[in-house]
Structures are given as structure tokens and as C-alpha cells.
Amino acid sequence: MQLKDNKHIGIGFRKDFSEELLDSTVLKPAFIELAPENWIGMGGYWKKQLDKAAEKFPITCHGLSLSIGSPDDLDLDFLYKIKKFIKQYNVQIYSEHLSYAKCDNAHLYDLLPIPFRKDAVKHIIARIKQVQDILEMPLAIENVSYYTPVAAEMDEATFISEIVDGSGCNMLLDVNNVYVNSFNHNYNAKEFITKLPLNKVSYIHMAGHEQISDTVIIDTHGEAVIEKVFELFEYTTSLLKPVPVLLERDFNIPELEELQTELTRMETIVSKTWKKEHVIA
Amino acid sequence: MSLLKESTHEQQSKLAEYCKTGIVPELTGILEENLHHYRRLVFNIGIDTIETAYPITYRFLPDEIWDKLVYEFYAEHKCQTPQVWRMPLEFYEYCVEKDIQGKMNLPFLNDLLYFEWLELEVHTMDDIPYPSFDTEGDLLNNLLAINPEHKLVKFTYPVHILAATELEGKAGNYFLLMYREKESGKVQCMDVSILYAYILEQIQNGLTLQAVLTDADSLFQINNFEMLKEHAINFINDLKQRQFILGFLNK
Incomplete structure (x- = not known):
């Protein structure tokens, strides 16, 4: 994706602050990201806002309902709508969650954990290939936060790596999700990151979260990014080639100055780490 | 598989x-x-x-x-x-x-839910191309161009007029015109009588106002065409001011 002025950091385009963002001289993301589900088939006021946004910023898409890990068949009608949307708005990156949100013909509108199993790996590889063939572009798959494993037969990093290797897809590395999972499942976040297919990372997500007990963090996207996640971000970017980075903020939207402060901090980090020769694992 | x-x-x-x-x-x-x-x-x-x-x-x-x-x-x-x-x-x-x-x-719950859904639907529905139209024309004999982004619906309860607590015992025939303003995207609601709902429906079906009124005069047993025409023209002019009636279809 071509980014202006060597800037790398974008922000999630949310209806809650779309008007402010479009008029803002304070918040200056390099690009915006949106969920196509929230905009496809929408006209009127919101279509106008989207068109204005598209004139001002490059757009990436981050899907919610493709349900790549579902036992159900892919919804091809919906996939073709996504394809049309991607072309209409010249979307350069389309990512989805490595999870499932639909099962037994019922959408659930949230991200459920897939069993880390060999048969699930094969199932998902075939589905990603089908998606990529239809879209005629690579899909980037995001490591999701999860609060319990289900019927796992392998570890998460192996599960992700085998899917990325087998499908040829890209990876959206969500640094906050790694932190959340390392806390909830008691593993070392940096070690986990080195086990991922870092040469396939095409996109990074950063976000805030909420610790609700001594043992559980919920991935809320409703708080500022914490210091430890910034530290993990710096470590992660030191292992990667330059890629676009997105700040996700979906709830408790603060003043735009605060969001820009987070964007600036991330830009400062990557301007340091991506100035050097990069280590690609 | x-x-x-x-x-x-x-x-x-x-x-x-x-x-x-x-x-x-x-x-x-x-x-x-x-x-x-x-x-x-x-x-x-x-x-x-x-x-x-x-x-x-x-x-x-x-x-x-x-x-x-x-x-x-x-x-x-x-x-x-x-x-x-x-x-x-x-x-x-x-x-x-x-x-x-x-x-x-x-008994009014379905109407109430549908009214609430309709507001969301009209606000968000995909854009519909506007017809080509002229601003000058003959109100009675030219085909009228209407805002295509609208719904004309019949309710059994006046859910668009009264609070939910006041609906009991109010069963009847109620018609709602709901449309989206082109520039602002705002949704507007208008309670219309069964006669005006009929007129709008027939205009939408491609009849001139003159033809619609001729039909309506007998259908509703008004038997006073001039009075009907006067009221209908006032109604249509009101809808023009509200920019629901755009003008005259350009064929």
C-alpha cells in the first residue's frame, strides 16, 4: 500500500467520530480502516461520509463476518459484495480474523476461537485459497485474542504458521492480541512473536484492552494502548519490514488529540526501528 | 466439501x-x-x-x-x-x-416494531438514482417526479403519531409516508390520509394527477372533482415544498 510522506499509522474509521475526523486538522492518520460489513449496501448520509473519507484517505478493510474458521460453507454472495466494495474504494489490504463468527447457519457477530487442530488447519487453508481466488488478492489473517482454547491439539503459533504457510496468505499481526493472550494463557509474548511467520506480516494492529481480573484481560478496543503493548510493538517492529500499522479504537472515543498522540508515538517508534536494516525471521 | x-x-x-x-x-x-x-x-x-x-x-x-x-x-x-x-x-x-x-x-406491537425498523431502513438504504426532471410543468397533466428514497406504508395503529402508551383501542387505517432528504440524508415522516396515500401510490405507478383524481373522485365517492382537485393540488404543493415531489418527469 502506498502511504503518503513515509507515514505508516492509520486509524479505524468509526461512525462515532467520522465527522470529526473528516474535518479534523488534529488527527492525521496515514490511512483509515473500516469493516466492509458496516458499509456495504448503505446509502444516504453514511455513504456520503464514506465517499468523503475515500477522497481524503487510502482505505484498508478489516472484515468481521467472513467467518473463515466456520464449519459452514463460505457465503459467496457476501464475498462477491466484498469484492465489489474493495474495487469501488481501491482497497489495498483486506484482512479477516482467524476465528469463526457463524456456525450451523447462525451468525453470532463475535469472534469465537477455532480448535487448534490439524483438520481445522486443512479446512481453513482450503477456504483462504478460495477467498483469495475470488477476490484476486491476498487475504491477511489476524491472530485473535481468545479467552479459552477449545479442544486444542497444537499450540496457537503452530496453528497460525501452518495456515499462513499452507494458504500463501498474509498475516495481520495484532500486537495487542498477542499481549492479551500471553497474559490470559501465561506465555511469553516475545517468544510467541518469534514463532510466527514474520516474513508474511503485511499489516499490524494496535489497540487498548481492559484487565477485568487478576487473570483475565478482555480485548475491548475501548482504552488507550498501555505501555507494555507499546514495548511489545517496538520489539515486534524491530523484527519486521515496514508495513502499515493501525490503531483500533471502537469505544470510549477520547478527544482526537489523544488519538493523535498515540499515532505519533507509534510513528516515532517505527521511524526508529524501520530506519535500520530489518531482520525478517 | x-x-x-x-x-x-x-x-x-x-x-x-x-x-x-x-x-x-x-x-x-x-x-x-x-x-x-x-x-x-x-x-x-x-x-x-x-x-x-x-x-x-x-x-x-x-x-x-x-x-x-x-x-x-x-x-x-x-x-x-x-x-x-x-x-x-x-x-x-x-x-x-x-x-x-x-x-x-x-396488538400494536408489530406496527411499532416495523415503524422503528423502517426509520433505520430509510436512513441507511442504498442510494436510489433520482429521476431526471424539470422544475416547470403542468401539475395536473405532466407526470410528477418523486423522491425515490421513500416508503409508503399502512399501519393498523397510529404508531407514528401517538406514544406507545396511547395506542390501545386506536385500531384503524393509518398511512405513513417516510422519505430521506437528498442533501442532509435526514428521514422525514408524514401522516397521510387514505385518499392521499392512494394519490401518491398512483403517481408512483406512473399516472398523472388528473387521471388519479378522476379515478379517486369515483372510487372514494367524493363526487366533487373541483374540491378534490383543490385539496390535492395543495397537498402536492406541500410535498413540493418538502422536496418530496421533485418536479416533472423529463421524458
């Missing part, structure tokens, strides 16, 4: 079903103390979406009745749309199919 083993599919189905119903399943290798987060997160998305779409019904129904209705919907219904903002339509359709208004003895 799915490459999933039946046992993997089964684990996924059990977790999904738990999120819908809250009935704890037997799952392998889970952190039991964390499972409830999934039910909570899934259910909260559903309930927030429905409450946002139906604020009047939500406020009108007692909390325990509303909660039970939403719980049953989520447990029994398989949501079909991949777009969560369209899901409230399925909630309305579920209530109609299950005759919730009959079970609650609230």
Missing part, C-alpha cells in the same frame, strides 16, 4: 450454541472459568444492536419482558445476515412469525 472432522465441527457447534442459549456445554480442553465471557460478549452485541434499533419498544416494554423476548430470539433464531446492523429486521420478522404481539396481548 468440509475438511473438518466431525469431532472438531461438534466442538465448534457446542461453543456457538452456548453463546446463543447460555446453556453450558461439555467442551474439551477449555478454561471453564473464562467460557462465560463468550456468552456475555456475543449476547451484548446482539442486545445492544436490538435496543439501539428499537428504542421506543425497549422503553415501553417492562425490563423482564423485553429481556425474555431478546433472550428467546437469540436462543431460537439463526441470524442470517452477515451485517449486524441489518439483524434487527430479523428480530422484527421473528416477533411477527412467533405472534409475540398476540402472546403479549399488545
Whole structure:
């Protein structure tokens, strides 16, 4: 994706602050990201806002309902709508969650954990290939936060790596999700990151979260990014080639100055780490 | 063809079903103390979406009745749309199919839900190309161009006029014109009589006002064409001022 002025950091385009963002001289993301589900088939006021946004910023898409890990068949009608949307708005990156949100013909509108199993790996590889063939572009798959494993037969990093290797897809590395999972499942976040297919990372997500007990963090996207996640971000970017980075903020939207402060901090980090020769694992 | 083993599919189905119903399943290798987060997160998305779409019904129904209705919907219904903002339509359709208004003895409930959904639908519906039109023409004999982004609906209860607490015993024939303003995207509502609803419907079907009024004069047994014409022209001029009637179709 071509980014202006060597800037790398974008922000999630949310209806809650779309008007402010479009008029803002304070918040200056390099690009915006949106969920196509929230905009496809929408006209009127919101279509106008989207068109204005598209004139001002490059757009990436981050899907919610493709349900790549579902036992159900892919919804091809919906996939073709996504394809049309991607072309209409010249979307350069389309990512989805490595999870499932639909099962037994019922959408659930949230991200459920897939069993880390060999048969699930094969199932998902075939589905990603089908998606990529239809879209005629690579899909980037995001490591999701999860609060319990289900019927796992392998570890998460192996599960992700085998899917990325087998499908040829890209990876959206969500640094906050790694932190959340390392806390909830008691593993070392940096070690986990080195086990991922870092040469396939095409996109990074950063976000805030909420610790609700001594043992559980919920991935809320409703708080500022914490210091430890910034530290993990710096470590992660030191292992990667330059890629676009997105700040996700979906709830408790603060003043735009605060969001820009987070964007600036991330830009400062990557301007340091991506100035050097990069280590690609 | 799915490459999933039946046992993997089964684990996924059990977790999904738990999120819908809250009935704890037997799952392998889970952190039991964390499972409830999934039910909570899934259910909260559903309930927030429905409450946002139906604020009047939500406020009108007692909390325990509303909660039970939403719980049953989520447990029994398989949501079909991949777009969560369209899901409230399925909630309305579920209530109609299950005759919730009959079970609650609230005969206006379907109308109320549909009215609330309609506002969302008209606000968000895909853009419809406007017809080509002239601003000058003959009101009676030229075809009129109307804002295509509208719904003209009939209700049995005046849900668009009265508060939900005042609807009991008000059954009748009520018509609502709901349309989206082109520039602002705002939704406007207008209560119309059965006569004017007929006139609008026939204009929409491609008749001139003159032809519609000729039909209406006998159909509604008015037998006073001049009076009908005067009232109808006032009505049409009002709709022109509101920019619902755009002008005269350019053929």
C-alpha cells in the first residue's frame, strides 16, 4: 500500500467520530480502516461520509463476518459484495480474523476461537485459497485474542504458521492480541512473536484492552494502548519490514488529540526501528 | 466439501450454541472459568444492536419482558445476515412469525416494531438514482417526479403519531409516508390520509394527477372533482415544498 510522506499509522474509521475526523486538522492518520460489513449496501448520509473519507484517505478493510474458521460453507454472495466494495474504494489490504463468527447457519457477530487442530488447519487453508481466488488478492489473517482454547491439539503459533504457510496468505499481526493472550494463557509474548511467520506480516494492529481480573484481560478496543503493548510493538517492529500499522479504537472515543498522540508515538517508534536494516525471521 | 472432522465441527457447534442459549456445554480442553465471557460478549452485541434499533419498544416494554423476548430470539433464531446492523429486521420478522404481539396481548406491537425498523431502513438504504426532471410543468397533466428514497406504508395503529402508551383501542387505517432528504440524508415522516396515500401510490405507478383524481373522485365517492382537485393540488404543493415531489418527469 502506498502511504503518503513515509507515514505508516492509520486509524479505524468509526461512525462515532467520522465527522470529526473528516474535518479534523488534529488527527492525521496515514490511512483509515473500516469493516466492509458496516458499509456495504448503505446509502444516504453514511455513504456520503464514506465517499468523503475515500477522497481524503487510502482505505484498508478489516472484515468481521467472513467467518473463515466456520464449519459452514463460505457465503459467496457476501464475498462477491466484498469484492465489489474493495474495487469501488481501491482497497489495498483486506484482512479477516482467524476465528469463526457463524456456525450451523447462525451468525453470532463475535469472534469465537477455532480448535487448534490439524483438520481445522486443512479446512481453513482450503477456504483462504478460495477467498483469495475470488477476490484476486491476498487475504491477511489476524491472530485473535481468545479467552479459552477449545479442544486444542497444537499450540496457537503452530496453528497460525501452518495456515499462513499452507494458504500463501498474509498475516495481520495484532500486537495487542498477542499481549492479551500471553497474559490470559501465561506465555511469553516475545517468544510467541518469534514463532510466527514474520516474513508474511503485511499489516499490524494496535489497540487498548481492559484487565477485568487478576487473570483475565478482555480485548475491548475501548482504552488507550498501555505501555507494555507499546514495548511489545517496538520489539515486534524491530523484527519486521515496514508495513502499515493501525490503531483500533471502537469505544470510549477520547478527544482526537489523544488519538493523535498515540499515532505519533507509534510513528516515532517505527521511524526508529524501520530506519535500520530489518531482520525478517 | 468440509475438511473438518466431525469431532472438531461438534466442538465448534457446542461453543456457538452456548453463546446463543447460555446453556453450558461439555467442551474439551477449555478454561471453564473464562467460557462465560463468550456468552456475555456475543449476547451484548446482539442486545445492544436490538435496543439501539428499537428504542421506543425497549422503553415501553417492562425490563423482564423485553429481556425474555431478546433472550428467546437469540436462543431460537439463526441470524442470517452477515451485517449486524441489518439483524434487527430479523428480530422484527421473528416477533411477527412467533405472534409475540398476540402472546403479549399488545396488538400494536408489530406496527411499532416495523415503524422503528423502517426509520433505520430509510436512513441507511442504498442510494436510489433520482429521476431526471424539470422544475416547470403542468401539475395536473405532466407526470410528477418523486423522491425515490421513500416508503409508503399502512399501519393498523397510529404508531407514528401517538406514544406507545396511547395506542390501545386506536385500531384503524393509518398511512405513513417516510422519505430521506437528498442533501442532509435526514428521514422525514408524514401522516397521510387514505385518499392521499392512494394519490401518491398512483403517481408512483406512473399516472398523472388528473387521471388519479378522476379515478379517486369515483372510487372514494367524493363526487366533487373541483374540491378534490383543490385539496390535492395543495397537498402536492406541500410535498413540493418538502422536496418530496421533485418536479416533472423529463421524458
